[in-house]
Amino acid sequence: MIAVHTVEEIRAAEKALMAQLPAGALMQRAVAGLVTVCARLLDGVYGARVVVLAGAGSNGGDALWAAARLARRGAHAQAFLLAPEKAHAEGLAAFRAAGGRLVEPAGAADALAEADLVLDGILGIGGRGGLRGDAALLAGLLRAGRTAGAVVAVDLPSGVDPDTGETPGAHVIADHTVTFGTGKAALVVDPAAAAAGVLHPVDIGLEPYLPEPRLTVLDDADVAVLLPDPGRESDKYSRGVVGVLAGSGQFPGAAVLAVGGALHGGAGMVRYAGPESVATEVRARWPEAIAGLSPDAVGRVQAWTVGSGLGDGRGDDVHAALGAGLPVLVDADGLRWLPERFTGPAVLTPHAGELARLLGVERAEVEARRLHHARQAAQRWNAVVLLKGSTTVVAAPDGRVRVNPTGTSALASAGTGDVLAGLAGSLLAGGLSPFDAGSVGAYLHGLAGRRAAASSGYPSAGDALAELPGVVRSLRGVVGGG
Numbered sequence: 001m002i003a004v005h006t007v008e009e010i011r012a013a014e015k016a017l018m019a020q021l022p023a024g025a026l027m028q029r030a031v032a033g034l035v036t037v038c039a040r041l042l043d044g045v046y047g048a049r050v051v052v053l054a055g056a057g058s059n060g061g062d063a064l065w066a067a068a069r070l071a072r073r074g075a076h077a078q079a080f081l082l083a084p085e086k087a088h089a090e091g092l093a094a095f096r097a098a099g100g101r102l103v104e105p106a107g108a109a110d111a112l113a114e115a116d117l118v119l120d121g122i123l124g125i126g127g128r129g130g131l132r133g134d135a136a137l138l139a140g141l142l143r144a145g146r147t148a149g150a151v152v153a154v155d156l157p158s159g160v161d162p163d164t165g166e167t168p169g170a171h172v173i174a175d176h177t178v179t180f181g182t183g184k185a186a187l188v189v190d191p192a193a194a195a196a197g198v199l200h201p202v203d204i205g206l207e208p209y210l211p212e213p214r215l216t217v218l219d220d221a222d223v224a225v226l227l228p229d230p231g232r233e234s235d236k237y238s239r240g241v242v243g244v245l246a247g248s249g250q251f252p253g254a255a256v257l258a259v260g261g262a263l264h265g266g267a268g269m270v271r272y273a274g275p276e277s278v279a280t281e282v283r284a285r286w287p288e289a290i291a292g293l294s295p296d297a298v299g300r301v302q303a304w305t306v307g308s309g310l311g312d313g314r315g316d317d318v319h320a321a322l323g324a325g326l327p328v329l330v331d332a333d334g335l336r337w338l339p340e341r342f343t344g345p346a347v348l349t350p351h352a353g354e355l356a357r358l359l360g361v362e363r364a365e366v367e368a369r370r371l372h373h374a375r376q377a378a379q380r381w382n383a384v385v386l387l388k389g390s391t392t393v394v395a396a397p398d399g400r401v402r403v404n405p406t407g408t409s410a411l412a413s414a415g416t417g418d419v420l421a422g423l424a425g426s427l428l429a430g431g432l433s434p435f436d437a438g439s440v441g442a443y444l445h446g447l448a449g450r451r452a453a454a455s456s457g458y459p460s461a462g463d464a465l466a467e468l469p470g471v472v473r474s475l476r477g478v479v480g481g482g
């Protein structure tokens with residue numbers, strides 16, 4: 001699991017830890033980690049050309065210290081100071097003492113062009129707002145590919161907002177980010193996360209001083225533990241029965257895909273509610289599914305998945321399913337029938353356009369501020385909100401968030417959302433909380449998409465669905481579930 005903390009939490013932990021350590025020791029831990037990663041990225045430190053972009057704070061200090069250490073190992077180090085009068089004094093002294101040279105603004109483009117490695121130490125967790133002036137120009141040169149070297153961001157790509165994952169203005173796009181102590185939202189939530197490149201976490205001993213994280217990124221082992229485990233005594237009812245209210249004459253495939261997702265999420269039985277013409281297609285593909293015309297007609301279920309491909313109609317059926325007092329997952333067209341506020345367990349699975357409509361804002365605003373809008377909607381409807389997209393964000397009404405790490409552009413195709421709705425609804429029926437069902441569903445779905453992409457290049461929703469059993473099997477193997 002990756003834990004993510006806020007700048008405020010990091011600063012408090014840093015203060016507590018620093019009180020136990022000699023002055024400067026914490027920065028030297030960070031620098032040691034940074035140098036190790038840089039040395040690994042360089043094809044030999046001796047003779048390598050390293051260019052530092054150093055801002056006014058400790059982020060610049062880290063970068064100058066690291067360049068000093070690389071210079072002592074034979075690197076040719078140059079630094080561009082963005083605020084020369086405020087540059088980190090000890091870092092700059094160390095840099096100079098190691099033979100590092102300062103570059104004038106006029107020489108910056110040439111230095112970058114020849115660099116083997118660029119250390120972005122303009123702004124770290126103290127950064128607010130986008131880059132301005134020379135910093136913005138340098139970030140523009142890096143973005144334009146005017147360096148052949150690897151761009152290594154120190155702690156964060158400069159100019160992104162640490163706590164929100166927003167990019168309020170010009171910012172660096174890095175190939176690698178070496179980050180200290182704990183994760184930051186900007187490293188896992190788009191659009192900022194897209195600027196971070198490969199993450200290299202460096203442990204500087206902050207963990208004992210940090211609170212329980214409100215934002216996390218699950219990994220295989222976390223998800224394996226959360227998966228429902230059908231024990232020896234379980235039967236189809238105890239494994240959970242999920243009702244699927246999806247599809248229409250116009251979109252019958254949505255029902256087929258949602259039922260398919262539901263059948264692969266661990267529930268013991270799937271009951272489909274919908275018109276006979278669609279039910280016929282569902283049964284033809286999934287003979288194990290039971291079908292009825294309406295939520296009332298299908299029989300008892302433990303959770304409902306509602307909305308994929310419903311089209312305009314069936315508001316009464318949606319109300320019946322949402323009013324049954326059971327855990328519900330609401331997707332796509334079902335989102336048009338939301339109650340004022342949920343009083344029971346609920347998951348909403350909008351994409352950015354759907355969430356924008358729900359909140360009465362522009363889609364671009366949701367894309368730019370994914371964390372903010374997912375959290376806002378979770379509180380507004382008292383439901384877990386799974387905002388689909390480049391980084392899927394799962395926000396709970398109590399403020400906890402999980403960011404899904406398995407997302408893939410391979411899943412940006414028609415029908416994949418229907419599979420996810422069925423899958424996560426099935427996990428709900430299996431007894432997972434809305435927060436777990438949403439985050440585990442997104443995780444499995446992403447892995448299935450990746451596997452499908454590996455075997456077919458441009459996978460369809462059906463290809464991803466076909467990979468789900470293998471994904472679940474291999475994850476259950478992680479905890480020895482077999």
Ligand SMILES: NC(=O)C1=CN([C@@H]2O[C@H](COP(=O)(O)OP(=O)(O)OC[C@H]3O[C@@H](n4cnc5c(N)ncnc54)[C@H](OP(=O)(O)O)[C@@H]3O)[C@@H](O)[C@H]2O)[C@@H](O)CC1
Pocket residue numbers: 010011014026027030055056057058059060062122123124125126127128129130131132154155156180181204206
């Ligand atoms: N925490 C830890 O555990 C550890 C932290 N460490 C390192 O310290 C870093 C944090 O250092 P930091 O606090 O000095 O802040 P940093 O990001 O360097 O910049 C602040 C300066 O930038 C300025 N400024 C702000 N926005 C701006 C803008 N848009 N454009 C231009 N300027 C802007 C701001 O000005 P002000 O807002 O004060 O006027 C201030 O002068 C952290 O990321 C990590 O690298 C490690 O060494 C050890 C462990």
Ligand SMILES: [K+]
Pocket residue numbers: 059120121122123124153154155156157158
């Ligand atoms: K930085």
